Amino acid sequence: MAQKSAPDSTRRSEKSRRAIYAAALALVAEVGYPRTTVEGIAARAGVGKQTIYRWWPSKADVLLEAFLDLSGQAAEAAAAAGEEYAIPDTGDLAADLKDVLRATVDELLDEQFQAPYRALAAEGVVNEKISSEFVSRLLEPQLQLYVRRLEAAQEAGEVRPGIDPRIALELFVAPLAQRWLQRSGPLSHAYTDTLVDYALNGLAPR
Amino acid sequence: MAQKSAPDSTRRSEKSRRAIYAAALALVAEVGYPRTTVEGIAARAGVGKQTIYRWWPSKADVLLEAFLDLSGQAAEAAAAAGEEYAIPDTGDLAADLKDVLRATVDELLDEQFQAPYRALAAEGVVNEKISSEFVSRLLEPQLQLYVRRLEAAQEAGEVRPGIDPRIALELFVAPLAQRWLQRSGPLSHAYTDTLVDYALNGLAPR
Amino acid sequence: MAQKSAPDSTRRSEKSRRAIYAAALALVAEVGYPRTTVEGIAARAGVGKQTIYRWWPSKADVLLEAFLDLSGQAAEAAAAAGEEYAIPDTGDLAADLKDVLRATVDELLDEQFQAPYRALAAEGVVNEKISSEFVSRLLEPQLQLYVRRLEAAQEAGEVRPGIDPRIALELFVAPLAQRWLQRSGPLSHAYTDTLVDYALNGLAPR
Amino acid sequence: MAQKSAPDSTRRSEKSRRAIYAAALALVAEVGYPRTTVEGIAARAGVGKQTIYRWWPSKADVLLEAFLDLSGQAAEAAAAAGEEYAIPDTGDLAADLKDVLRATVDELLDEQFQAPYRALAAEGVVNEKISSEFVSRLLEPQLQLYVRRLEAAQEAGEVRPGIDPRIALELFVAPLAQRWLQRSGPLSHAYTDTLVDYALNGLAPR
DNA sequence: AGATAACCGAGACGGTACGTCCCGTCTTTTT
DNA sequence: AAAAAGACGGGACGTACCGTCTCGGTTATCT
Known part of the structure; x- marks a missing residue:
């Protein structure tokens, strides 16, 4: 059963990932979800489209992970501030x-x-x-x-x-x-x- | 201020409207909402695209009216059957x-x-x-x-x-x-x- | 045997065709054939890409017809000038x-x-x-x-x-x-x- | 003026070179020149892309040398068979x-x-x-x-x-x-x- | 009855975005 | 240091739809 040759996640560019999250969240906030495009996210993040398609199957998945990442950071910040979760x-x-x-x-x-x-x-x-x-x-x-x-x-x-x-x-x-x-x-x-x-x-x- | 010369609804084709409703509902059920397209609805209904754009601003509006029409019919049927609403x-x-x-x-x-x-x-x-x-x-x-x-x-x-x-x-x-x-x-x-x-x-x- | 629903050539835009010919010839002369792209021709001609793909199967065919058109014009011009062909x-x-x-x-x-x-x-x-x-x-x-x-x-x-x-x-x-x-x-x-x-x-x- | 630090040809892999020639010729014969890609040659030869780019500037150059190599071998074979060139x-x-x-x-x-x-x-x-x-x-x-x-x-x-x-x-x-x-x-x-x-x-x- | 609008089907058009393929470069690890 | 591997930024591919537009062809009143 030949898989689609999954990419090697150890070589993944952390910088690109963060740029993609930021671009996705910014675009959704600025122009709304339906007018947010994969192409637009890639351009804003200074990243090739393929780098998005390599790691996520759709723009919805990008946004989901971006949002989870954001929530995770917020939770960490709260925890660091000594707040009980x-x-x-x-x-x-x-x-x-x-x-x-x-x-x-x-x-x-x-x-x-x-x-x-x-x-x-x-x-x-x-x-x-x-x-x-x-x-x-x-x-x-x-x-x-x-x-x-x-x-x-x-x-x-x-x-x-x-x-x-x-x-x-x-x-x-x-x-x-x-x-x-x-x-x-x-x-x-x-x-x-x-x-x-x-x-x-x-x-x-x- | 020239309006977009609103269409004359008295000359509207009832047959086309019903065909469009049916096509829209069928397509949403068959392929899902995101893959339902205005072009697809028009083709399935045997109708020109312009006939859709003349009467509705977007596919969401078509579907909304199609659904309201459906609900209306169901209500009428219930009422006819003597059921209290x-x-x-x-x-x-x-x-x-x-x-x-x-x-x-x-x-x-x-x-x-x-x-x-x-x-x-x-x-x-x-x-x-x-x-x-x-x-x-x-x-x-x-x-x-x-x-x-x-x-x-x-x-x-x-x-x-x-x-x-x-x-x-x-x-x-x-x-x-x-x-x-x-x-x-x-x-x-x-x-x-x-x-x-x-x-x-x-x-x-x- | 369902054909790919050939386009209706009677409704074809003459203006677009001429613009495409001109753009194709100009680009080949300016940047060379390999770096001439369908996208580039469309952009230069002020035309949608699909308008090219609707009428020609490849950039080579576009260029061929553009060149034939050019030759045809030259021949007509020569004929009009009374020159024997x-x-x-x-x-x-x-x-x-x-x-x-x-x-x-x-x-x-x-x-x-x-x-x-x-x-x-x-x-x-x-x-x-x-x-x-x-x-x-x-x-x-x-x-x-x-x-x-x-x-x-x-x-x-x-x-x-x-x-x-x-x-x-x-x-x-x-x-x-x-x-x-x-x-x-x-x-x-x-x-x-x-x-x-x-x-x-x-x-x-x- | 820093040169691109020309590679040291004494350390070059002979095996890779031959594999690349063979892959290039095979691909051109099988799928045609335009659909032959550097990536395809590398994959077929079991070689990294960089190994191709290190030694040749383009796929045309690869193919040219592959062909010259082939001709050279044919000439040698003929010479060995006592045929006059x-x-x-x-x-x-x-x-x-x-x-x-x-x-x-x-x-x-x-x-x-x-x-x-x-x-x-x-x-x-x-x-x-x-x-x-x-x-x-x-x-x-x-x-x-x-x-x-x-x-x-x-x-x-x-x-x-x-x-x-x-x-x-x-x-x-x-x-x-x-x-x-x-x-x-x-x-x-x-x-x-x-x-x-x-x-x-x-x-x-x- | 004929003129004259409008709707209608069809679909070409200028565009935007899609998801894919390759480019040529760069980086990591192995030999 | 070369090599296998392959991620990366980028550009073009050919396709699918968008919403607008133009084209005959039917109706459907209004002279």
């Missing part, structure tokens, strides 16, 4: 969730961040391969932070024992995601606060 | 919601239906114009059905008075949407049943 | 041939003319399709002028009766062609005069 | 020339031999450097054999004294070359016999 636990679940979701709203409204994230989400909707990478490497790790916080809350008696945290977190995270992705409603701190209240207390009278 | 109200909110969501799950897993819907959702993520049309003409009308059912439940005392139904519905609808769009988890009847239970009763101990 | 017949075969060959030498040394002619000849050496077009549409018609002059000379008793004019002409035409094409010797009026003398009188003592 | 002299010039030209026709029609020879001739038409090498190292030495035979004939009184043998030989050699290179007519023994007769006796009545 987790949702804070003050003992008040509602307050903690509201805090995190407010920060998330702010991030989602940041234009610079939006462009590549939206692009990847859109591509993932239609492209199963990108989707699975996107979910497993970006989305799921973030959701696991909520899982851990909810488990802690469960032990503290703030959440009912039988609840599945992986499903529970979707009650407040998914609505936010949907409003952002589909623009099906406005985002605000008040909105996410409400989500947390509804999710924790339920809709039925108590 | 609303969420049933048996007096048991939880049961009614579970029923509707189970049906939605089945629909979302139908391959034929998925292709154009996913394509539009994806385009909407990245294209604000398509997004607003998609939300206002397709998504929001469906969500309003939930609003009405929840309002009825509120009057029946099954839902707390202060709750905003438009936000409340997102607790169970958005998770389902997210899992489907982002493939961030499996879809099943058990899953949506759980969502309804969690949303109505809340996560906190009662 | 034939080798002159003053009754002195040797003198007439020397005259024509001297003119040919001058033409072959004209840089402007050389570039495309050489390019076509070179392509023909290696490409049978181009070769046959080149010979039948450019070379052979010119050689037929010699055939006619030699036949006249035969009737006038200046050439032996049994001689085949089509072969005879090669005695003085081919050496000139070879020296020019292969640069296997210098070109001059004295050289072609000598060729005519040798060919008419033979090498053996008389 | 000259046109035979039986005292009958016409017969001797006809013999040699008939052998040449057979050689020119040999498919195996044609491919590289044609390729070099074509390259030479358009590339002055290759042309001069080709002429001085391959073509001219062969023509000199005719010069010597004609000089012998001149001394024997079979050729007029004033005749320049270097030009005279072109009367029968160039037509053959032209028909072959330009495919401007069929090759046959009868044809070359006729050429010799015409050239020796001239076209004019005697």
